[in-house]
Amino acid sequence: MGNQNEIRYCNLPQMPQRAFNVPVGPMRLEAILVMAKKWVNGTKLKYSFFEGDGFFTTVTDSSGNQSKLFWKGTESEKEAVRNAFKKWKSQGIGLEFEESSDFRDSIIRIGFAKGEGSWSYVGRDAWDIPKEQRTMNFGWDIVSDEDTILHEIGHAMGFPHEHQNPKAGIVWDEEAVYTSLAGPPNYWSRDQTYHNIIRKISPDDVQGSSWDPNSIMHYPFGANMIISPEEYKDGLRPEDGLSERDIAWVKQFYPKIDKRTFVELKAFHSEIISINAGDQINLEFSPEESRTFTVRTFGNMDTVMVLSEVVDGENQYLSGDDDSGEDRNSSIQIKLLKGKKYIVNIRLYYKTSAGDTCVMVY
Known part of the structure; x- marks a missing residue:
């Protein structure tokens, strides 16, 4: 990755925290939260791409000028996404993926609005998103960036960010993180940086019993952003592709159905x-x-x-x-x-x- 300013990050949409209407004990709460966004195994997740010029995001620059960020992608981009779905499926899991030509018939609805960042709703959160809206976006050229596609599909299957795992023990230089992400290419607000990096997710949302710094769900980080563990002061770069733990986790939650x-x-x-x-x-x-x-x-x-x-x-x-x-x-x-x-x-x-x-x- 080289320079930290070259790293583009996934910007997860913020969803309201779930509230319970009846008393829920800690063991019951843990069991609910670890599964809350996961699909029932065997679910067929239909995905589609927005086509044509009728789907776009309107943006306004500092001078008040408006422009359109179209959601349609190129054939090469769509093929890269298809291949990433196939890679997850090839791990021998019970979930099914199928492309649909009708976004109204799809759970995962994909756009390619450049400059809007890459993101996905997490697992079953996608059910609550209106059919004419995206549940996933790729905000830069991902034709040669398979890891970004695998990462976003991981979110769509219900997996959170691994670097926010409280078991990681990461201590951030928080102001350095905020400063870095406020600049190019991400231009994040402090709230976005907190939500996607600084914030620790609930221990109940975590996959497995330990931290996986090589997970596809882990961001890479440049030097001087992590105070400890000390071995990552000069940066942390997960290995490319799905880690052994990624494969073990997805098989745990979605085993092949007999x-x-x-x-x-x-x-x-x-x-x-x-x-x-x-x-x-x-x-x-x-x-x-x-x-x-x-x-x-x-x-x-x-x-x-x-x-x-x-x-x-x-x-x-x-x-x-x-x-x-x-x-x-x-x-x-x-x-x-x-x-x-x-x-x-x-x-x-x-x-x-x-x-x-x-x-x-x-």
Whole structure:
């Protein structure tokens, strides 16, 4: 990277902190937060690129002159992004990625507005973003910058910045960091620098039990920004590409799914949920009649539940519910059709008692 002023950084959008309406103990809170932005394993994340001149950001310079930053990218840029999705998928994970030509049908919506920085919403935060808006942007030429693309896709899968890991023990020369990032090429405010670098993320959001300075989710840093660990006073440059820990983490949260392990769900039959926190149970349901069904969990636990229809061998999302941190159970009420096959994925955040917990469709 050379000179610190040459380093461009990912500028994460700021989202409000989650508030809970019922008392949540520390162990339950930890279990919820570590999974809060992760997808249910097996989810197909459709992505699309904004095309044409109808999508842009209007910017105003210091003289009051306005210009447009178009969101469309070149074919080379789009191909570089496609290849980065393939690299994450090639690690043998359960998530699926599929390009769509319709941004309204996509979870991840990608722009290439130059000068606006590179960023992505983190994991399931993307659900709350209006369909005509981006959930990811590449603000400079990324054709030969695969690490930036892998980094932003990592965010889209739910992974935070690794250099903000409290287990890293990084002590910053804060004024040096603020001064460096206020200049070119980032031109960040103090608030942006604090949010993306100085701020420590919650220990509950951290992947793994230690710090990975080579993670694709880690920024590089120039000299005189880090006071300690002393070995990084002259700078920290993660190795290129996905680290061994990156690969281990993504496989931990999104292991490859063996469809032979799916459990058949029968109407009015209680299916025991015998999994640990962070694990997932996958169930198949083929209704014997067409009507409105309720799919519901029972017991003292926090879960996220997703219902999909199997269409041409692929799961198409229908509905979902997340009861974490609430005094209720996940429940989906929806009309299902005879002759169709449906998949119910349930991921467990936390179980508050040793008694049986289960799922039923009725």
